[in-house]
Amino acid sequence: GDxxxxxxxxxxxxxEAFLTINCxxxxxxxxxLFWYVQYPGEGLQLLLKATKADDKGSNKGFEATxxxxxxxxxxxxxxxxxxDSAVYFCALSRNRDDKIIxxxxxRLHILP
Amino acid sequence: NAGVxxxxxxxxxKTGQSMTLQCAQDMNHNxxxxxRQDPGMGLRLIYYSASEGTTDKxxxxxxxxxxxxxxxxxxxxxxxxxxSQTSVYFCASSARLGAGANVLTFGAGSxxxxx
Numbered sequence: 001g002d003x004x005x006x007x008x009x010x011x012x013x014x015x016e017a018f019l020t021i022n023c024x025x026x027x028x029x030x031x032x033l034f035w036y037v038q039y040p041g042e043g044l045q046l047l048l049k050a051t052k053a054d055d056k057g058s059n060k061g062f063e064a065t066x067x068x069x070x071x072x073x074x075x076x077x078x079x080x081x082x083x084d085s086a087v088y089f090c091a092l093s094r095n096r097d098d099k100i101i102x103x104x105x106x107r108l109h110i111l112p
Numbered sequence: 113n114a115g116v117x118x119x120x121x122x123x124x125x126k127t128g129q130s131m132t133l134q135c136a137q138d139m140n141h142n143x144x145x146x147x148r149q150d151p152g153m154g155l156r157l158i159y160y161s162a163s164e165g166t167t168d169k170x171x172x173x174x175x176x177x178x179x180x181x182x183x184x185x186x187x188x189x190x191x192x193x194x195x196s197q198t199s200v201y202f203c204a205s206s207a208r209l210g211a212g213a214n215v216l217t218f219g220a221g222s223x224x225x226x227x
Contacts, residue, residue, distance in 0.1 A: 032214065034215070042221075043116075043218030043219055043220050043221050044155075044202070044204075044216070044218045045218065046217075049215065089154065093214040099157070099160065099170075100145070100157075100206070100216060101157075102147075102155040103154060104152065104153065104154030105154045105155075
């Protein structure tokens with residue numbers, strides 16, 4: 001079945017470091033791909049999305065490119081801040097039935 | 113503010129008790145969802161409703177029932193709570209933005225403890 005696999009955390013970085021969180025997916029057809037972020041004590045919120053191959057989603061300095069050939073959607077940021085500490089979820093949306101499948105989440109800690 | 117509202121935010125139950133989690137959205141979204149979040153397990157879909165009048169099982173439906181009361185409201189019921197249902201529950205709704213981009217808007221969550 002369809003699934004999303006993302007790197008296990010926690011990931012701990014120093015402020016201003018470069019961030020990569022890996023995400024790969026398995027799906028039939030051509031899903032849309034998303035990154036959601038969950039700040040402490042809150043619900044998830046959309047960070048960025050891409051709807052077709054080679055699309056790049058970007059928001060708040062984060063980027064991810066939809067790579068169909070490697071079935072990947074890795075999240076990157078050039079210089080992280082303490083305020084980026086959160087849990088990040090990769091997800092896909094199946095076109096045929098609106099079902100959305102999430103990865104298990106990656107907890108990110110940024111040290112000042 | 114527009115969004116998804118869940119109640120209650122916290123609830124403690126004894127094994128065997130029943131309760132209903134309420135969810136309402138005011139964004140005119142067609143689809144609504146219930147997820148549970150457990151440590152190390154990420155988000156797992158319990159039930160979803162693609163449109164008013166329809167509901168479908170997700171990954172972990174056992175022990176739960178849902179009602180799509182109208183377009184705005186989607187409730188989750190635990191008929192006989194078990195300790196394994198201790199979790200944080202999230203309601204979400206979605207609007208299709210075209211090209212399959214089904215974006216979710218989440219509520220703030222309901223933390224349920226079953227003793």
